[in-house]
Amino acid sequence: MGGLVLLSFVLITVSFRSSALDGVQGTAAGILRPFEVGADRVARPFRDAFGWSKGLVDAKSENAKLKAQNRLLLQQLVKTQSAVAENAYLKRQLDYKAAPSEADFTRVNTEVLTNPQSDLDESITIAAGSSDGVGVGDVVRTPSGLVGVVDRVSKSVSRVTLLTDSTSNVNAADVAHPTSVGIVRRGSGSGTLILDHVQKQNFVGVGDMVITAGSLGAGALPSMFPRGIPIGTVMNESDNDINPFHSIQLQPFVDFSSIQSVTVLVPKR
Amino acid sequence: MDGAKIALVLFVSAILQVAVLTEYRAFRSASLVLVVLLCVALLRGSIVGAIAGFGTGLLLDTATLGTLGVTSLLLTVAGFWIGRYGETTARDRLHAPFLSVAVVTVLYAFGQLVLQFMLGEPAPAALVIDGLPLALLVNLLMTVPVYALTRRLFPPRQRADRIGEVQLLG
Numbered sequence: 001m002g003g004l005v006l007l008s009f010v011l012i013t014v015s016f017r018s019s020a021l022d023g024v025q026g027t028a029a030g031i032l033r034p035f036e037v038g039a040d041r042v043a044r045p046f047r048d049a050f051g052w053s054k055g056l057v058d059a060k061s062e063n064a065k066l067k068a069q070n071r072l073l074l075q076q077l078v079k080t081q082s083a084v085a086e087n088a089y090l091k092r093q094l095d096y097k098a099a100p101s102e103a104d105f106t107r108v109n110t111e112v113l114t115n116p117q118s119d120l121d122e123s124i125t126i127a128a129g130s131s132d133g134v135g136v137g138d139v140v141r142t143p144s145g146l147v148g149v150v151d152r153v154s155k156s157v158s159r160v161t162l163l164t165d166s167t168s169n170v171n172a173a174d175v176a177h178p179t180s181v182g183i184v185r186r187g188s189g190s191g192t193l194i195l196d197h198v199q200k201q202n203f204v205g206v207g208d209m210v211i212t213a214g215s216l217g218a219g220a221l222p223s224m225f226p227r228g229i230p231i232g233t234v235m236n237e238s239d240n241d242i243n244p245f246h247s248i249q250l251q252p253f254v255d256f257s258s259i260q261s262v263t264v265l266v267p268k269r
Numbered sequence: 270m271d272g273a274k275i276a277l278v279l280f281v282s283a284i285l286q287v288a289v290l291t292e293y294r295a296f297r298s299a300s301l302v303l304v305v306l307l308c309v310a311l312l313r314g315s316i317v318g319a320i321a322g323f324g325t326g327l328l329l330d331t332a333t334l335g336t337l338g339v340t341s342l343l344l345t346v347a348g349f350w351i352g353r354y355g356e357t358t359a360r361d362r363l364h365a366p367f368l369s370v371a372v373v374t375v376l377y378a379f380g381q382l383v384l385q386f387m388l389g390e391p392a393p394a395a396l397v398i399d400g401l402p403l404a405l406l407v408n409l410l411m412t413v414p415v416y417a418l419t420r421r422l423f424p425p426r427q428r429a430d431r432i433g434e435v436q437l438l439g
Contacts (some may be wrong), residue, residue, distance in 0.1 A: 114291065117329070233381070
């Protein structure tokens with residue numbers, strides 16, 4: 001027992017302080033990958049059946065709600081398409097140099113191998129690694145919105161630090177009020193986010209959509225996040241005399257506890 | 270033979286835990302692997318418990334690309350301690366697996382928190398404390414089928430099997 005405890009301490013020290021074991025760990029993680037994928041495939045029919053039966057309960061009320069929402073979105077779509085066309089035309093006329101967008105990245109679509117393992121863990125592992133072009137710092141998203149950033153890469157597996165991790169900070173803006181820019185970081189509760197450092201003179205409305213702001217102008221350290229990835233909607237906004245900024249709580253678009261697949265945005269190197 | 274069976278059972282439970290169960294919120298607090306390990310340790314003793322804990326921890330840290338050794342350390346201590354409890358006072362007591370799982374669930378959660386803090390990573394105690402009641406409930410519920418299954422796979426050794434030879438001194 002003493003030997004094993006000592007060995008654990010040695011492993012912690014080496015693994016934490018150096019990258020000497022990264023190769024071995026990456027190879028071992030690659031070996032485990034087929035087992036994890038296999039287990040996921042076996043569990044999928046049961047998960048789908050559970051989701052299907054759960055969905056039946058509130059399908060009728062949800063259907064009516066979605067129909068009303070669909071009508072509203074169709075009207076908005078027409079307006080948006082017209083604005084997008086006008087925007088593209090004006091940019092061409094002005095020869096406008098914009099911040100990097102998602103079009104400047106190569107997309108690597110991949111499966112999620114493991115979800116967060118404990119209440120303290122805010123990371124997932126994905127089935128793509130350096131052999132697919134993925135590197136440390138690459139941005140990860142789902143169709144719903146921003147997930148996080150790749151923080152560790154092996155040949156065939158990578159680890160992604162989620163947006164809900166306390167070390168994550170993302171430059172973000174309110175879509176409805178583009179001058180309201182702040183930093184999205186972890187909130188006090190599990191799975192919640194806050195939009196911090198938004199000046200009080202800038203307006204942020206409840207229900208507004210918050211997206212990645214990207215780089216604001218050319219600088220030596222451009223943002224690693226392309227502009228326009230959805231993050232969440234403003235759930236609550238309040239002010240007090242002590243805090244010089246708005247207190248804004250966000251409802252993230254992504255359910256961080258159960259992500260099935262993601263897209264890694266690999267910069268065109 | 271017993272060793273291979275233990276390795277297989279823990280491997281399957283570890284893969285299930287990391288790839289399937291943690292998709293559900295309850296299993297981010299609770300842990301199937303911990304329950305299986307404790308049941309095996311209770312039935313097979315401290316040495317098996319410690320070795321199985323170390324191996325399982327290494328497997329979990331590898332699969333999640335986490336810091337190697339963290340989970341190994343916690344599970345080695347948990348496996349050894351519960352194995353020792355099984356070898357001494359817990360033998361044939363009905364409450365032993367439940368008591369073991371309840372106590373170790375709490376200590377394991379705080380152990381994770383302390384290690385995380387010592388490694389300089391964020392360690393929000395409120396999250397752990399909030400998740401503890403659910404973790405206790407789910408782990409205790411899992412103990413019933415898991416202990417029944419492990420007891421069937423690894424039946425308690427007869428007294429004659431355990432004591433090979435007694436040497437009288439003096």
